[in-house]
Amino acid sequence: MLGDLTTLDPLAWDALKKALNQRVVIGxxxxxxxxRNRVWVVETDVRPVVVKRFLSGRxxxxxETLLQARLAGLDVPYPLWSDGTHLVTEYVAGDPCxxxxxxxxxxxxxxxxxxxxxxxxxRLREGNMVKIIADAVLSNFIFVHDRVYGVDLEDSRxxxxxDDVGQLAANILGSEPLFTPVKFDLCLQMIRSYGRVSGQxxxxxxxxxxxxxxxxxARNKPLFRRTLVSAAKSLERGWPRLA
Known part of the structure; x- marks a missing residue:
C-alpha cells in the first residue's frame, strides 16, 4: 500500500533521487x-533506504563519521548521499536492541x-584522542545475525x-523492567565484552x-526519578551482589 507521500519534503525527495542515481518508484x-530530526524509512523499487532531515545542523x-566507521570495518549503515541538510543511508533490517x-x-x-x-x-582513535558516540542508548543499536549495527552517530565527539560504556549500561538497567537481576547480568555482560575486546x-x-x-x-524520567537516583547512589558504593 502506498504511504503518505506528503510526509517526505521536496528536498528529501531530491536527496533520495540523487542517492539512488535514478528514477525510483516508491512503495x-x-x-x-x-x-531532533525528521527520519523516514523509504521502500523503493531499487532498495529500502533511510532519509534523515537534520534540524540539528550536524x-x-x-x-563523515559513518564514512570513517565504514572504512574502519565497523558495522554501520552505508552512507549513500548527503547535501548538508539531508542524509540518505542504507536501511539495516534487524531487531532493535x-x-x-x-x-x-x-x-x-x-x-x-x-x-x-x-x-x-x-578504530576511530588518533593517538590519545578517542572518538565516542555520546548517545550510547539501546535505540541506537540494531541486532542483525549475532552482530549489532550502530546508528545515529551525529553526536559523536x-x-x-x-562515558559511552556507562551511558549504555545505565540505559540497560534503567529501561523497563528496571534493575532486575537479569538486567544486571546483561549490563555486566556488555561491560565484560567491551573489556575482552579492549584488553582491560x-x-x-x-x-x-x-x-x-x-x-x-532521572532528570528526564520523573516517574522513575527516585528509583533511578537511589540505584545510582547504591552503585556509587559498589555492584549489587545479585549481579
Missing amino acids: HIRLLPSR CGHEF ELMINHMFSNVAAEAMGTWLAQFHS VGDPL DIVEKARPHVAKHLKLD
Whole structure:
C-alpha cells in the first residue's frame, strides 16, 4: 500500500533521487520517531533506504563519521548521499536492541553491543584522542545475525570511552523492567565484552560512569526519578551482589 507521500519534503525527495542515481518508484514511506530530526524509512523499487532531515545542523558530521566507521570495518549503515541538510543511508533490517534486551533478554545482543563499542573506540582513535558516540542508548543499536549495527552517530565527539560504556549500561538497567537481576547480568555482560575486546578489565572503572548516567536519566524520567537516583547512589558504593 502506498504511504503518505506528503510526509517526505521536496528536498528529501531530491536527496533520495540523487542517492539512488535514478528514477525510483516508491512503495511505502514510514516516519520514524526522532527527538531532533525528521527520519523516514523509504521502500523503493531499487532498495529500502533511510532519509534523515537534520534540524540539528550536524548532517555533515554524521556523514563523515559513518564514512570513517565504514572504512574502519565497523558495522554501520552505508552512507549513500548527503547535501548538508539531508542524509540518505542504507536501511539495516534487524531487531532493535531495545527489543532484544528489554523483552528477549538476549545475552548475545548485550555482548555484541560491548564488542561494537570497543571496536568503535579503538578504530576511530588518533593517538590519545578517542572518538565516542555520546548517545550510547539501546535505540541506537540494531541486532542483525549475532552482530549489532550502530546508528545515529551525529553526536559523536572526542571524549572518555568509559562515558559511552556507562551511558549504555545505565540505559540497560534503567529501561523497563528496571534493575532486575537479569538486567544486571546483561549490563555486566556488555561491560565484560567491551573489556575482552579492549584488553582491560573495566567493570569497576565503569561503575561511577553508570551511576552518573542514571542520575542524568532521572532528570528526564520523573516517574522513575527516585528509583533511578537511589540505584545510582547504591552503585556509587559498589555492584549489587545479585549481579
